Amino acid sequence: MQPRQRRHATQPRQPRHAISPALNRVNALPATATLPAVAADPATATLPAVAADPATATLPAVAADPATAMLPAVATDPATARLAAVATLLVVLVTLTAWHPATARRVRVTDHRETTGGNGVDALIPRERREVAPGAVHLPDWLRPDTQRSLVADCRRWSRPGVNGEPGMRSTRLPGGGLMSVRTVCLGWHWYPYGYSRTVDRGDGSGPPVLAFPDRLAELGRRAVADAYGDPAAGARYSPDIALINYYDADARMGLHRDGDERSDEPVVSLSLGDDCLFRFGNTDNRGRPWTDLELCSGDLFVFGGASRWAFHGVPRIRPGTADPSIGLARGRLNITLRVSGLPVSAS
Numbered sequence: 001m002q003p004r005q006r007r008h009a010t011q012p013r014q015p016r017h018a019i020s021p022a023l024n025r026v027n028a029l030p031a032t033a034t035l036p037a038v039a040a041d042p043a044t045a046t047l048p049a050v051a052a053d054p055a056t057a058t059l060p061a062v063a064a065d066p067a068t069a070m071l072p073a074v075a076t077d078p079a080t081a082r083l084a085a086v087a088t089l090l091v092v093l094v095t096l097t098a099w100h101p102a103t104a105r106r107v108r109v110t111d112h113r114e115t116t117g118g119n120g121v122d123a124l125i126p127r128e129r130r131e132v133a134p135g136a137v138h139l140p141d142w143l144r145p146d147t148q149r150s151l152v153a154d155c156r157r158w159s160r161p162g163v164n165g166e167p168g169m170r171s172t173r174l175p176g177g178g179l180m181s182v183r184t185v186c187l188g189w190h191w192y193p194y195g196y197s198r199t200v201d202r203g204d205g206s207g208p209p210v211l212a213f214p215d216r217l218a219e220l221g222r223r224a225v226a227d228a229y230g231d232p233a234a235g236a237r238y239s240p241d242i243a244l245i246n247y248y249d250a251d252a253r254m255g256l257h258r259d260g261d262e263r264s265d266e267p268v269v270s271l272s273l274g275d276d277c278l279f280r281f282g283n284t285d286n287r288g289r290p291w292t293d294l295e296l297c298s299g300d301l302f303v304f305g306g307a308s309r310w311a312f313h314g315v316p317r318i319r320p321g322t323a324d325p326s327i328g329l330a331r332g333r334l335n336i337t338l339r340v341s342g343l344p345v346s347a348s
């Protein structure tokens with residue numbers, strides 16, 4: 001089914017902010033505040049299972065490949081009937097394996113980007129670049145598998161608690177008391193509802209500094225903007241200084257919200273890793289329709305700027321078990337969003 005076409009976005013709205021240097025934080029007025037979804041029950045927003053060594057892995061490590069684990073050992077009995085039965089069973093299992101989501105994803109990722117085609121069903125239906133709304137562009141399979149793997153490794157490193165008391169990846173507590181179902185770690189600037197600070201303490205001035213924004217992500221952001229808009233000059237100008245790394249387990253979601261705590265009109269760059277998700281891209285006026293639903297898969301790039309910079313968007317659903325475990329994430333979805341804060345360096 002074709003997703004609905006949304007009507008054109010209205011003029012982008014520039015949020016207003018108040019700065020509180022004493023607290024080393026920058027506040028957005030509630031009118032422009034981001035309103036992420038709250039887990040229905042904070043008890044369900046628990047941390048994802050930790051790998052064998054909790055000190056070395058916060059994100060889930062790779063499980064045994066379910067595709068290969070499904071294949072039984074081949075019997076060696078020479079009896080013809082037995083061989084026929086085994087052969088039949090193998091055919092059935094191989095067919096089932098080919099349709100297993102993780103296998104299908106692997107075929108698609110490998111064949112679609114790096115070879116001239118393959119046998120996977122998905123490879124027959126390449127997902128095309130699409131401008132969802134003016135300035136909002138979806139580029140499927142933008143990240144190569146090896147880049148996805150190294151980004152997952154980076155995310156795992158950023159997610160660990162640090163020696164200076166950095167809490168690592170965690171669910172954000174909302175002003176109303178609810179806990180977000182998504183878990184987050186920030187780079188460059190720490191996002192809290194609803195503003196940014198240079199410390200990870202929600203702005204009381206006593207916490208450890210936020211992790212540094214790495215050059216690698218700035219470079220990736222520049223390439224993303226250049227490719228999304230076919231405009232190398234726009235790419236070269238792009239200078240993100242915020243990254244939010246979000247982890248979604250099978251039950252996590254993010255309600256429709258606007259990335260409204262920045263002071264810059266520069267685009268938001270979004271990179272997806274791991275499980276597929278349903279991504280909803282709405283209008284700039286409110287959380288209602290019109291919106292466009294699209295599937296974001298591992299390696300996909302989504303950029304929204306220009307007339308779509310202040311559009312509402314969210315993640316209503318994750319599709320558990322669709323990730324290719326070879327990128328190093330056993331389950332769940334990671335999203336990296338890059339943003340330009342437009343905040344004064346002196347606030348740091």
Ligand code: SIN
Nearest residue numbers: 246270279315335337
């Ligand atoms: C976000 O809007 O901050 C995250 C979106 C996503 O996970 O794709």
Ligand code: MN
Nearest residue numbers: 257258259313
């Ligand atoms: Mn957002």
